[in-house]
Amino acid sequence: MSKITKRYIFVIAILLALFSVYNYFIYTSEAYTATAALSPQAVKGQELWQENNCWSCHQLYGLGGYLGPDLTNVYSHPDKGPVYINAFLNSGVKSMPKFQFSENEKAAIIEYLRMVDETGYYPNFDASIENSGWVTLKYKNGR
Ligand code: HEC
Known part of the structure; x- marks a missing residue:
């Protein structure tokens, strides 16, 4: 060599x-x-969310179908929250089908939406521009 x-x-x-x-x-x-891991109940809720195609009409963080509203923060919305979500799951509305969920299934979906809500805001306008030019979004729980 x-x-x-x-x-x-x-x-x-x-x-x-x-x-x-x-x-x-x-x-x-x-x-x-990952900073937020879903609880087993929320994982069940996520499965129901996927199996029942909630995605086809609803969005989380703006992603999904656009027939119904974005549900990222429906849980913590001052006029909405768990009881309100439960009512929609019980009866549907004219453009949302009535599902036949058991009490456990409804609780799981609500838990899923609660944990999604905890992760942040959508849309998130609470941002600041740093001196470096980066935009920093403010997250819930300081994350
Ligand atoms: C075929 C379309 C469709 C599907 C599938 C659907 N939804 Fe909906 N949903 C809607 C529409 C449209 C509305 C708004 C109705 C209104 O406000 O009059 C709505 C409203 C809601 C609301 C109230 C939202 C708010 O901010 O007022 C919740 C909660 C909800 N849906 C949850 C679900 C969940 C969970 C699933 C899956 C199990 C689901 N939806 C599946 C169409 C759908």
Whole structure:
């Protein structure tokens, strides 16, 4: 092996070592773990949400179908909340079907919407522009 080839191999070995260390820190850092994990009841609610295609008419964080309203903050809305959500799940309205949910299922969907609501605001206008030029959104619970 020529001297120059050895030098290349040496440099590449150093770069690979740095790359490994870098990856180790990136993929083991806390920043990559989800801050909000759904409770088992909320997971059940999410399954019901998906199985019954609530998505096709409703949005969370603006994503979904547009026949019905966005439900990101329906839980904490001053005029709405759990009892209000329950009423819609009981009876539907003319453009929302009446579902035949059990009490447990309704409670699970409401728990899911409660936990979604906890994660933030939609739409979120509470933002500040930092000196660095980045826009920082204000989240619930300081997250
Ligand atoms: C076929 C479309 C459709 C489907 C599917 C649907 N909805 Fe709705 N939903 C609507 C419409 C439209 C409204 C608004 C009705 C009104 O205000 O008159 C509504 C209203 C609501 C409201 C009250 C929202 C508010 O801010 O006033 C809740 C809560 C709700 N739906 C939950 C659900 C859940 C949970 C599911 C799934 C189990 C679901 N909906 C499935 C169409 C739908």
